[in-house]
Amino acid sequence: MLSLMLGGMAGCAATSASHRAEAAGAAPSTETPTDTADLPSLYTRLGGLPAITLVVEGLLERAFSDERINYTWAGSALPRVRTRLIEFICVATGGDCIYTGRDMERAHRHLTITGEQFDVLVQHLISTLEAARVPAREQGELLALLGPLKDAIVRRELP
């Protein structure tokens, strides 16, 4: 279900962008464009809030099944974490949402998350996006937005 919905949504966005290019007189191209300036926002290309909600649910399902990281959520109000993660990704990708949570450093500093644990979550995100058949370009854009948060999220070495 997740895969059908997301694959379909992202596919639609890519198809309509290429139709627009053809209508404007450009030669149809089989190459993946590297310039995203003329494309809809990443939020739109992913499929908007319904698709982002499914990605977050898929990611949390994988994370909660992984003993390397799942204990970090033991004391958390899970519906709140889910909602805030959806809001966060919505805003980060250009959606019209309001993020109501803490900044990344404040939200994670009590958890002493390691760099390895951060990478585990990123791998689960990649697996979720793959399973949902999100195209490589959109996967890369999302990872490029979230990857730089590593410094704020992993445990700071104490002086």
Ligand code: HEM
């Ligand atoms: C790019 C990566 C990440 C993003 C974008 C992200 C985003 C978020 C957001 C938006 C919240 C809610 C903040 C709030 O309630 O104010 C949150 C909470 C949380 N995150 Fe992350 N997170 C990331 C990585 C991680 C990693 C790697 C782990 C653990 C291995 C983790 C564990 C948690 C936990 C346990 C909470 C709940 C904290 C609490 O209840 O106080 N996060 N995260």
